[in-house]
Amino acid sequence: MRMVDIIHKKRNGKELMEEEIRFFIEGYTKGDIPDYQASALMMAIYFQGMVPRETALLTKAMVDSGETIDLSAIQGHKVDKHSTGGVGDKVTFIVGPLVASANVPVAKMSGRGLGHTGGTLDKLESIEGFNIELTKEQFIHNVNQHKLSIAGQTGNLAPADKKLYALRDVTATVESIPLIAGSIMSKKLASGADSIVLDVKTGSGAFMKTLEDSKALAKEMTAIGNNLGRKTVAIISDMNQPLGFEIGNANEIKEAVAILQGAKVEDLRRLSLEIASHMTVLAGAFEHYKQAYKTLEQHLENGKAYEAFRQFVIAQGGNADMIDDVSKLPQAKHHIQVKSDTEGYVAEIDAESIGTAAMYLGAGRATKDDKINHGVGITLKKKIGDEVKKGDVLVTLHANKENPEDSIRKIAEAYRFSDEPVESPTLIHLVIQD
The missing domain is CATH 1.20.970.10 (Transferase, Pyrimidine Nucleoside Phosphorylase; Chain C)
Structure with a gap:
């Protein structure tokens, strides 16, 4: 050959x-x-x-190019989630405890972020003492004991994907849907979960900017998972503005804790319940989605989900005082209000520009060697559909320098206004189950 x-x-x-x-x-x-x-x-x-069969075969070959994680020692049907990435996406910290509160094991391998904010692991390290470098034995023990563990990827998972992604990045072939789908799913399949829920973002702050492309990617990935024996569901969710109100590492932990304690941040709460409900149905904990959603909603109200998060933090060495009192999380030195110089209704918020503003503050990495500053970030005060008067605060920047000009400029670029009232964007566009 x-x-x-x-x-x-x-x-x-x-x-x-x-x-x-x-x-x-x-x-x-x-x-x-x-x-x-x-x-x-x-x-x-x-x-x-590629036809779906080819993409599945490509993914399987990438999985087989390295190690796979054997999680057979974990009791029960193991579920995982994956997001294609967005600004303010702290859903994992809500979904994981929600699913665990339903007695379903969540064994999640995650990475660090390269971009506007840190990745899942960086955000968790905002909590003093939190250990992401677990042995396989510790990881399995924690899932069996507490139904939730999140740790750094170990071993040589899908090395073919690492080589191919680096090559695609410099040969203008990143935007191929079969190659994107194979890249994402090879790592998920190698990580050992029995079922997977995918959160495929669409819009200005997403990798896939159009609903058509997001739908094509979601269908490709669900086909791969189901063809290779893993029950897979994809949710296409909106990323035409940041998710929730907080962007940054400690900021996002703080907002996730608020949701787990019953706060009604509508978009973040709804999406977390949507993903968690599908995960628990796939695992067999509930027969129907509506039953799962109603029960998990109660777990946000009665404290079961928060307690699951608290036990997860303690089990991985984290200081639980920091989540019981989020004011103890890392803080920036300066809090700068960016005010509107116009009036009307917020018509657009370019999520990517907001993310870039956060990276300029030090919340993310421009290169893999950059250090994350856990205390800096952005709090949104106005979102799409909100009425704004001249002088109203659009965002608060949490910075370690007094005059973060680059970030202020990006915020100004991000907001667009309308004279007429504007509806909030649709949060969940589609659910693909086969």
């Missing part, structure tokens, strides 16, 4: 067979296939696409 023949076949729009896909993935992972041939195949896939 020759790599040039595989490139030629895909270039002409033909379907690749399992042995051809495995030949490529195994050869490229070992270093036997050069970057220039891998790049040529990626570009052929970008233009010609």
Whole structure:
């Protein structure tokens, strides 16, 4: 078998067979296939696409390129979630405890963030003492004991994906839906969950800007999961403005705690309940979605979900005083109000610009070596549909410098106003279950 023949076949729009896909993935992972041939195949896939069977085979080959995590020692049906990323997305810290409160195990491997805010692990490290570097034995023990653990990825998961993603990033082939789907699902499948709920974002602050593209990606990923024996559901949710009101690491932990204690931040609460409900139904804890939603809503009201989060924090070495009293979480030195110089109704908030403003403050990383500042961030005071008068505060910047000009400029760029009333965007566009 020759790599040039595989490139030629895909270039002409033909379907690749399992042995051809495995030949490529195994050869490229070992270093036997050069970057220039891998790049040529990626570009052929970008233009010609893949049928669902091909994408599933590509994903499985990437899973098999390295280690898989054996979670068979965890009791019960293990569920996981994945978000394609957004601004202010702290849903994991609400969903995990909600699902655990229904006695369903959540075993989640996460990473650090490169972009506008830290990743899941960075945010958790806002809590003093929180340990994300667990051994496999500790991880499994915590899930069995408390039904929830979140730790850093260990082992050599899907090394083919790491190599291919780095190559796609410099060859203008990142935006291929089969390649995006394979990349995401290879890591999820290697992580050992029995069922997966995907939160696919759409809009200005999402990787996929249009509903059409988000729907195509969601369908591709659910097909991969279901074809490879993992029950998978995808929810397409809106990211045309940040989720909730807080952006930043400690800020987002603070808002997640508020929701777990019963706060009514409408979009964040609704999306968390939606995802958690589907996870618990997939695990068999409830027969119907409506039953799951109603019960989990009660767990937010009666403190069961908060207690699950508290026990999770303690089990991983975190200082529970910091979540019982969130004022003890890291704080910025300065709190700067950015006020409106116009009036009307908020018509648009470019979530990506808000995220960039947070990164300029130090909430995220421009390069992988940058250090995260856990205390800095942004609090939104006005969201889409809100009426604004001249001089009203749009956001509060939590900064360690007195005059964060770059962030103030990005905030000004993010907001657009209308003279007429504006409706809030639809939060959940679609649920794809097969």
